[in-house]
Amino acid sequence: MSEHRVRVRVEESVSLEARTQAIGRELLARAKQAHAHLSSLNRWTTQLLRWCLADPHVKSQVLRFLDCLPSLTTPRAVVRHLREYFPADGWRLPAALRLGVSLTRPGLLTAPAVSFMVHQLVEQVAQQFIAGARAEDAVSVMQRLASRGVRVSFDVLGEQVTSEAEADRYARQYVELISRLGAAGHVSVKPSALTAQFDPLSVRESAARALGRLRLIAQRAVEVGAAVTLDMEQVEYRELTLELAKQLLQEPGLGERVRLGVVVQAYVSDAEQAVTDLLDWLAQHRRRLAVRLVKGAYWDYEVAHALQMGWAVPVHRRKWQTDRTFERLTERLLASSSMVRPEIASHNLRSIAHAMAVAEELKLPKDTVEFQLLYGMGDAIQAAVASLGWPVRVYAPVGELIPGMAYLVRRILENTANESFLLQDFLETASADTLMAPPGPNGGSHG
Template sequence: MINRSLFENTATAFALKSDSELERAYFLFKMISSQPLVRIGTAATNFALKAKLPVEGLIRSTVFDHFCGGVNEEDCLSVIDKLYTKRVSSVLDYSVEGKEVEEEFDSALEKILKIIKFCDDREAMPIVVFKPTGFGRFLLYQKKTEGQELTSSESEEWNRIVERFDAVCKLAKEKDVEVLIDAEESWMQDAADDLVEDMMRKYNKGKTTVYNTLQCYRWDRLDYLKALHERGKKDGFNVGMKIVRGAYMEKERKRAEDKGYRSPICENKKETDDTFNNTLSYILENLNDISVFIGTHNEASCYLAMELMERYNISKEDNNVWFGQLYGMSDHISYNLAADGYNVAKYIPFGPVKDVMPYLIRRAEENTSVAGQTNRELTLLKTERKRRKL
């Protein structure tokens, strides 16, 4: 029987936090719980950075250090080592966004290759991650997704994207590191899906190296997975899938409304939760052919995964099942799962402070819009403060 009160253990959840770090976390989530404060803080931070005011130190000592591992790989090492003392692995996430030119894509490729080599002799880092648009222009993926013909120069540009994907997956296979490839907006995703499937076909023979991402707030994703699974069985490759709920809901709905097509997003939260849980169930029923990284901060989905693993006699240490949460969030899930013997990894964003700000702002806005998440964090932090005082 699984322990249904596992996530209530705050002593395990916050064991790595000093009293001052616990107070900082409480202060940050208290701030994030207020929409007006998030709006004002976001505007003020953006202004200060653009005006080159000396605020990086303040950002670094508060929100940055809570949600990020450091400004570069080496800077993250102390965090990585600390987490691994509690059996929690790390996924370094180079969180610099919105690049547009070839030099920047080549630079992103070099960064990911460097991280794979960095992972090679570190047991605490079995996984790397990148975004498709880190390696090529969004509009090119969109054009491919929409079935438009590429010009000769665009075809050459697309070939360079394929080469970047291949270089990462090839090195990862050689170094026995797993690669998670993020999902993005639906109107560019088909091109990314096809490219990731090509990488799976090439590098997922015998052991799963390459993982695509399913955003389960899309109602069509389970059908996509089932069709991919059939192709994998037919062609002899394993499917790797990270499953998440999704990150672009407002943008997706607005575009569908503006352009007059059916929104790809589930109608409500319950439908999204059902899609996520049904997708999770399908994968765990087919673990011989599919490996999964369960990216969720939802306790009910984690308990469901634990129940299904027990039902299907899946070992907690089976490398085909990983749980993942973001650094600085849901420690009550990550550390308690790890203490109970499951494979757990934290996504650890890193990068120069000013470049990582869009990521940090999105985190703050997401936490504000999911009130239950922030309230749960605050309740657990309060409980741990009280426990330590006693």
């Protein structure tokens, strides 16, 4: 590389960084404005997250209790579990729950009353992150968000699929949901729920099993003009999930018409190679995909699972590595917008601002890229992004509490990690410099 070109690149990156900073500060200012009139978290969610943050043991017990709560069918069972998870002599018991447990003991409060209170609390927390219990709720959620200029992608929460009959039901729910939503519809599908036999050992066969049901969903989506994204789950399903997407894209009559999306997880150590391979494949097969770039939501699982199996940990150990990969991949995907539709899915102001700066530099029209956030998290950021004229979509799960609990636990874990932004009230307190610092080794760790 000539010296001249090196200098040009350096200048480009200097100006990109400068633009990132400028946009970030603008976003921050707008988010602060929006924060003033948007409530970020409901009261019980705030309370619950505070308990969890205060003590890691309480956090584990709260999450374990929440995990089992939907399976408890009688008030007595609720009270018994409450006592077992939060022994009365333990000072760690959150005050409200302690009150409930100690009052039931002398008979001042009945078990049904305590159980009712607990359910109220948990439902409030669920409502923070889960858009509705029934598919019918999806339409009204979509309308409500549309009035704020925000689009939505729905995820139907389901029990784990243990048989092909259950996979059929899962796919049917999506077909019905798409029919309800119509042309504005956008759904996110879990590939592992499309067959009970989704096994990375037999990629071709497993993808073929899932393809039958994905095809039904995709056909309905094409009919009404809706879009489908294949969610990305554990790393061991990555190849299989991409294979499934490729098989669908090669379906005669469907592959060239379906609005399909896949997800890239920046925390996976070889995410950049995976994107290279995907772009090559798309170029070779002349197909287009939406690509949702996320950091990844299964970090704790990936680390623990790899250590249990004796494998190299497949994800970045440090958060700044993930953030840096996220920025590199943002640049790659935005530069490839002839082949992919980039969707930047992050709540991190720096990551969002960086993507906007890159899009500006590439002179991309704003509607070639979409910013995505999770339902119930960071409404102020949503508003700020939308106010700058960029498309925004929220990822909104719908479903009952039992199957929803895994999702809920993941969100609570995420929001009680050291880096949690929800509770830090960063919009009021954190400095712009800290929020906008480029990713580097001095940042925090994962988990």
